[in-house]
Amino acid sequence: MLDELTAALAGILPADSVITDPVRLRTYECDGLTYHRATPGVVVLPETAEQVAAVVRLCREAGVPFVARGSGTGLSGGALPREDGVLIVTSKMRRILEIDLPDRRAVVEPGVTNLAITEAVRDQGYYYAPDPSSQQICSIGGNVAENSGGAHCLKYGFTVNHVEACEIVTPDGDLVTLDRMDPGYDLLGAFVGSEGTLGIATKITVRLSRAPEAVTTVLAAFESIERGGEAVSAIIGAGIVPAAIEMMDALAIEAAEAAVACDYPRGAGAVLIVELDGPAQEVERQFAQLREICSGAFELRVAAGAEERAAIWKGRKSAFAAVGRISPAYIVQDGVVPRTALPRVLAEIDRLSAEHGIRVANVFHAGDGNLHPLVLFDDAEPGAGERAETVSGAILDLCIAHGGSITGEHGVGVDKAKHMPRMFSPDDLDTMQLVRCAFDPAGLSNPGKVFPTPRLCGEVPGVRKGAHPLVESGKAEQF
Amino acid sequence: MLETGVTVRDPGPDDAVLGMLPRRVALPESVEEVAEVLRACARDDLAVVPVGGGTKLHWGPPPERFDVLLDLCCLNRVVEHAAGDLVVRAQAGVTMGALAGALAAEGQELALDAPFPDATVGGTLATAVAGPRAFRYGTARDLLIGVTVVLADGTVARSGGKVVKNVAGYDLGKLFTGSHGTLGVIAEAAFRLHPLPADRRWIVAVADPPGMAERGPCRVRELAATLAASQAEPSAVELDWPHGQGPIWMSVLVEGAAAAQRAEALAALMGDALRSVRAEPPPQWGAIVRDEVLAEVRFRPSRLTGVLDAVHYSGFSLRGSAVSGRMWLELWDDPGEDKTVTALRGLRERLTALGARMTVLATPYEGVDRWGEVSSLPLMRRVKEQFDPGRRMSPGRFAGGL
Numbered sequence A: 001m002l003d004e005l006t007a008a009l010a011g012i013l014p015a016d017s018v019i020t021d022p023v024r025l026r027t028y029e030c031d032g033l034t035y036h037r038a039t040p041g042v043v044v045l046p047e048t049a050e051q052v053a054a055v056v057r058l059c060r061e062a063g064v065p066f067v068a069r070g071s072g073t074g075l076s077g078g079a080l081p082r083e084d085g086v087l088i089v090t091s092k093m094r095r096i097l098e099i100d101l102p103d104r105r106a107v108v109e110p111g112v113t114n115l116a117i118t119e120a121v122r123d124q125g126y127y128y129a130p131d132p133s134s135q136q137i138c139s140i141g142g143n144v145a146e147n148s149g150g151a152h153c154l155k156y157g158f159t160v161n162h163v164e165a166c167e168i169v170t171p172d173g174d175l176v177t178l179d180r181m182d183p184g185y186d187l188l189g190a191f192v193g194s195e196g197t198l199g200i201a202t203k204i205t206v207r208l209s210r211a212p213e214a215v216t217t218v219l220a221a222f223e224s225i226e227r228g229g230e231a232v233s234a235i236i237g238a239g240i241v242p243a244a245i246e247m248m249d250a251l252a253i254e255a256a257e258a259a260v261a262c263d264y265p266r267g268a269g270a271v272l273i274v275e276l277d278g279p280a281q282e283v284e285r286q287f288a289q290l291r292e293i294c295s296g297a298f299e300l301r302v303a304a305g306a307e308e309r310a311a312i313w314k315g316r317k318s319a320f321a322a323v324g325r326i327s328p329a330y331i332v333q334d335g336v337v338p339r340t341a342l343p344r345v346l347a348e349i350d351r352l353s354a355e356h357g358i359r360v361a362n363v364f365h366a367g368d369g370n371l372h373p374l375v376l377f378d379d380a381e382p383g384a385g386e387r388a389e390t391v392s393g394a395i396l397d398l399c400i401a402h403g404g405s406i407t408g409e410h411g412v413g414v415d416k417a418k419h420m421p422r423m424f425s426p427d428d429l430d431t432m433q434l435v436r437c438a439f440d441p442a443g444l445s446n447p448g449k450v451f452p453t454p455r456l457c458g459e460v461p462g463v464r465k466g467a468h469p470l471v472e473s474g475k476a477e478q479f
Numbered sequence B: 001m002l003e004t005g006v007t008v009r010d011p012g013p014d015d016a017v018l019g020m021l022p023r024r025v026a027l028p029e030s031v032e033e034v035a036e037v038l039r040a041c042a043r044d045d046l047a048v049v050p051v052g053g054g055t056k057l058h059w060g061p062p063p064e065r066f067d068v069l070l071d072l073c074c075l076n077r078v079v080e081h082a083a084g085d086l087v088v089r090a091q092a093g094v095t096m097g098a099l100a101g102a103l104a105a106e107g108q109e110l111a112l113d114a115p116f117p118d119a120t121v122g123g124t125l126a127t128a129v130a131g132p133r134a135f136r137y138g139t140a141r142d143l144l145i146g147v148t149v150v151l152a153d154g155t156v157a158r159s160g161g162k163v164v165k166n167v168a169g170y171d172l173g174k175l176f177t178g179s180h181g182t183l184g185v186i187a188e189a190a191f192r193l194h195p196l197p198a199d200r201r202w203i204v205a206v207a208d209p210p211g212m213a214e215r216g217p218c219r220v221r222e223l224a225a226t227l228a229a230s231q232a233e234p235s236a237v238e239l240d241w242p243h244g245q246g247p248i249w250m251s252v253l254v255e256g257a258a259a260a261q262r263a264e265a266l267a268a269l270m271g272d273a274l275r276s277v278r279a280e281p282p283p284q285w286g287a288i289v290r291d292e293v294l295a296e297v298r299f300r301p302s303r304l305t306g307v308l309d310a311v312h313y314s315g316f317s318l319r320g321s322a323v324s325g326r327m328w329l330e331l332w333d334d335p336g337e338d339k340t341v342t343a344l345r346g347l348r349e350r351l352t353a354l355g356a357r358m359t360v361l362a363t364p365y366e367g368v369d370r371w372g373e374v375s376s377l378p379l380m381r382r383v384k385e386q387f388d389p390g391r392r393m394s395p396g397r398f399a400g401g402l
C-alpha cells in the first residue's frame, strides 16, 4: 500500500523531496529521545504549504498515518516515525516571509529555527521571547507543537503566549488559518502544544518583543540546595518576577565544569542564576533587593556586560550535554512541582537516588518549579538501565503527588503517554480526545502519541440511566 | 443544602435571557452538583444556559431553546491561594472583585482587568473579555493554567493543573475560554498570579482626531507606536473617544518599581500633546460604559489611523488599547434598528478593508450580522458536535450559530 502512495507522492513533489533509500530513511529514525526508534516508511520534504496539504490528502485517501518532523530535537519521541507511514519533514520550509516591526510580528515557515527569528530582528532592538536551550536548531513548527518554553518563560511565558496565528493543514488536508483575532473558539490555543496530533503548522505568525532596556545577571553560590531554595522563595516573596531563576546542584556543576570549564565558585552545593530585565530604574531597584536576599550566598557574581553574562549562562546551557562527561548514559527527565514544594521534592529525589544507587544531577527552572533531573547510569552495568528507569519514573510520581505535572516543556510524545493516566482520569483524557475527534476522526495525524489509548470517535459517552437516587428517595426534585 | 440535592427555584424576571425565561433555575453548590444538574438535563433533553454574575447574559443572540438557567453564584469559594507559588484556584462563581480582594491581602493580583466588578471568574473566562493591561500580561487564556469543566452529559473533566508550566495533554482551558457557554460549564479555574505592582502612574493626554487638518495631522498612531516601542515598558496605552467625535483621550499606565520616573520619561516622549501624570486612573479606565449595542474591533496597531477614520462620525464611542489593537465600540444613543444595522454594516466593511475584525457582542437587533466571516467555522462546528452533540449548551448563542 505504501508503494502506491509513494508513487503518488513522487507525482506531486519535486524529485529530491521524496526519500525511499533505506540508508537515508534511517537518519530520521528517532528524535532527541534516541532510545525509541523506527524507520519511516517514506520521508517527504515538501517546499510549500500546498504540497503539505496534498501529501496529507493522499495519506488520508490511503488511510496511511503521517508524522510531522521539524529539526528532530524533541525529547519525548513526538517525531518518532511510523514504519507504516509518511514522515513529513519541514526542513525545506525555512523562509521568513514577513517582518513587521510596527505591529511586532513576524510570519515564518515552520522549518525556520527559533533563533533565526531573533537574529533577523535583534539589530532593530527586538527578539522572539521563548528561548528553549535548543534554539539554535529546533524549528518554530516543533516549538508550536510542543508549546516550548525556555529559561526566560518565568516572566515571558511559553510559545502559546507568543503565537498570533497559524496556518495549518488539517488532517483532512485542508489549509485553515487559526488566528487569535478571529471570533469563535480558541482553536489556536488548542492547537499549540498538541504535539502534531491535530494537523501540521505550515505558516506561523509570532509576536516579537521589544528588547529590555537593562539586563542584570547574577550568579549566587550557596552551600546547599536548601539555602538556594530559600533565596528563591524570598525573591518571589519580595514581589520580584525575574526574567529567569535557574538552579544547579553540585553534581550538575561538576559536570558543567568538566565539559565547558564554566568556572563556577568552588565548593558550591548549589548555584542560582537570576536574571533581571526591564526598564533600567526598575532593574536597579530590584537588584538592590536581590543583593540583600542573597546575603546568605558565599559568593555573588554580577555580570558586567554581555560577555560575562554569557560566561554565567554557559555552564547552565551546557548542562544536559555536560553530564555525558561524568556518566556514560543518562536520562533527561522533565517534571513540574509547585515551586514551594521544591525543597521537599529534591530531598525525596536524594532519597530515591541513594536507595537505588543511581546518581541524579539536578538542573532546574527554579522560578516555576520545572525540574530537569538528569538520571545517570552506566549502560554497561547489568540492570543499571532498569534502575535508572525506575528512579526516573518515581520522580514523575513525586511530581504528581505534589500536585505538579509529568512534563513542563518536553511534551508527552510516546515517552510519557503511559504516565498520562496517573495525572488525569479516564474522563479527563476522553474529553481531551474529543478535540482530537473533531480535528482528526480517522486518527492519522501522529497516532500513538500523547494519549495511551485512542478514543473511538463518533462513540457517544454513556449517560447515566434511571433516576438519581436522591430523586427516587424524594429528596430532590426532578426537572 | 447538599442533603436535599441540588437547589432549584422558579424563574423571576431577572432570569430572562433577552426576554426568554427558563423553566427552572438551578443553583448548584459544588462541581458534583453541576454535573448532577447536567446529567438530569441530558436525560430530559433540556437546554441550559450557565450564568455567573449575569453582567453579560444579554451578549450574543438568544438561545435556540432555553429550559434551565444554571446559576453558578453559589459556587463561590476561593479553593486555594498558594501565595508562594503565585497561583490561585477559584470556583466559577467567585466574583472578580472578591477574588481581587482575597489576593490583595497577600500582595498579589490576577492581572486581568474585568470591565464589570460583579463579573465572575467563570463569566470572565467564558466571554474572554480583555482589558487595558492585556498588552503586558496577555488575556484570560494566557493567565489560565488549569480548568475543571462539566460537559453537557455531566462528565467532569480537568485539564492543566495548578502549576504554571505544564504541557501534559490538550489545553481544554484555552478551548473553553471565550466559548460563551456553548461547550460546557467552566466550574473551576486555576490562574497564575502576579505581585501587585509597587506603584502605578497614569499619563493622561489629549490628542486631535483625524481630519482636523487645521490643527495638524492625527498623531495618535505615531504616539501609540512610540509608547509601545519604549523601553520604559508601559502596561497599557488606552484611547477613549466619546461618540467618535472631538478630541481623543489617551491614557498610559506605568506599573512597577520607579513608576513615577518612568511615567515622566514616557510623558516626555509624547512631545507637545497636552498631558498630566497622576496616581489615580482616569474616569472609565478599562470600563464598558454601555453595552446595549457593543462591538469589539481587533486590528493591527499600524492600522490605527484607518480604524479612527472609520469610527469618526459613525456615532459609536471607541475605547480600548491602541497598542494591542483591541477596542470596544459602544452606541450611546441608539438610533433604532435600521440605522444601527446600516452603521454596523458600514463599519465592518471599512474595518475589513483594513484587515481588521469587528464582532458585535451585544445588540437587541436580529438584523445585525454579529460575527462576519470566520474561516475556521467548519472546524469549530465539529468541536461543538463532539462536546455537545445534543445541542443543549447555550445553543445558537455563539459564532455561526454554534
Ligand SMILES: Cc1cc2nc3c(=O)[nH]c(=O)nc-3n(C[C@H](O)[C@H](O)[C@H](O)COP(=O)(O)OP(=O)(O)OC[C@H]3O[C@@H](n4cnc5c(N)ncnc54)[C@H](O)[C@@H]3O)c2cc1C
Pocket: A031, A032, A067, A068, A069, A070, A071, A072, A073, A074, A075, A077, A078, A079, A090, A110, A131, A132, A133, A134, A137, A138, A139, A140, A141, A142, A143, A144, A145, A146, A147, A148, A149, A150, A151, A195, A196, A197, A199, A200, A201, A202, A320, A409, A410, A446
Ligand atoms: C539540548 C536540548 C535542549 C532542549 N531544551 C529545551 C528547552 O529549554 N525548552 C523546551 O521546551 N524544549 C527543549 N528541548 C526540546 C526540543 O528542542 C523542543 O521540544 C523543540 O520545540 C522541538 O523542535 P523540533 O523542531 O526539533 O521538533 P521535532 O523534534 O522535529 O518535533 C517535535 C514534535 O513536533 C511535531 N511537529 C514538528 N513540526 C511540526 C509542524 N510544523 N506542525 C505540527 N507538528 C509539528 C512533531 O510531530 C513532534 O511531535 C531541548 C532539546 C534538546 C535536544
